Amino acid sequence: MRIKLFSVLAEKIGPTIELDLPETFTAQNILERIKSLHPDYEDVLDQSLVAVNEEYTNDEKISLESVDEIAIIPPVSGG
């Protein structure tokens, strides 16, 4: 699954990152996987949220077949 990255993560890692995902997983699982691939950005990832299908997720279990799009959302700073 190709995960979208934004802001500092997109600039440092790239606009997307490819992850193999199991049938069910949590937002935390995804963040941990990216951290293990890019330990330099652990700090940013610890402050980031995960959006599935353009909605913020929290601790719920996510089923892969319900997913069209996943994105990592670093702390927002619009306005």
Place this chain on the structure above:
Amino acid sequence: MRIKLFSVLAEKIGPTIELDLPETFTAQNILERIKSLHPDYEDVLDQSLVAVNEEYTNDEKISLESVDEIAIIPPVSGG
């Protein structure tokens, strides 16, 4: 002394009203004098303030020689 009138008072009575004033007086004295001349507008005058030299007055004694201009200020309704 020619007293300035505004809003409904100006429209009904005229833009000014001439009053003979003693050497010292209060805002209340002025309102009472106008009420006695125009009892129909007692209600509006009871809700009005008096400005001397473009400043609101309250209960203080006003000395005629300090006065350049007197105006009756009905309830304001700008905005």
Place this chain on the structure above:
Amino acid sequence: MSLVKIVDKPIDVDTLTKSLIHNEFGGVDIFLGNIRQYTDDIETEKIEYTTYKSMAEKEMQKLADIVLAKGMDVVMVHRVGELQLGDVAVFIGVSAPHRAEAFENCQMLIDQLKHTVPIWKKEYDKDKIRWGGLEE
């Protein structure tokens, strides 16, 4: 560039807005009061504003000075004369380093303007004429 004024022509909202955007401030809050058609069941056709102009500008300046003293920028413009539905009667703008101050002071200015500035409205409503501010 602070501006406090009573005008008898349409308020140039765009120019006033642009005058509030400064590099040194990050937030601008603007309040516009316009002529409303319905107030509950009362239908308004037009409003005539009159003023005791010299005193009104002084009272507006006193309010603006409170905000200017806090280091913000202020624009307060009120229009008088005959206004039609949709016309802008008042423009209040505050430019501040931080947005909370801009909101707070802009709201204070319009609230106080309605209490202390000698401007009066004569409301031409469909059923009758009403003088703003008067208790009937």
Place this chain on the structure above:
Amino acid sequence: MSLVKIVDKPIDVDTLTKSLIHNEFGGVDIFLGNIRQYTDDIETEKIEYTTYKSMAEKEMQKLADIVLAKGMDVVMVHRVGELQLGDVAVFIGVSAPHRAEAFENCQMLIDQLKHTVPIWKKEYDKDKIRWGGLEE
């Protein structure tokens, strides 16, 4: 005519402002956020905003819907791309029957936008580049 949008061109403040003036409402509150030169001792030269556009517009619409459901009108426009000092980054406008609601809801919208809408700033400051929102 509610409008919620992310744009990559200058925000047309005048047109958006005019779109909020309606006969049925008496008060409009508008917040403009512009690029500030100094934040304490830090001097900013420009800001680059990026966004997750489709999600950002959805999140902005969710906020706007709260206010629209109360019968007010709402405009929320955020600009992205490279912005210079003085450029308007965000326009939030609420048109309401009464002014207190306009102020309250406009402030709520900008406060919430800063919490939930996926837009990010990369601040080019004189001393270094800063990523908005990150705890260092």
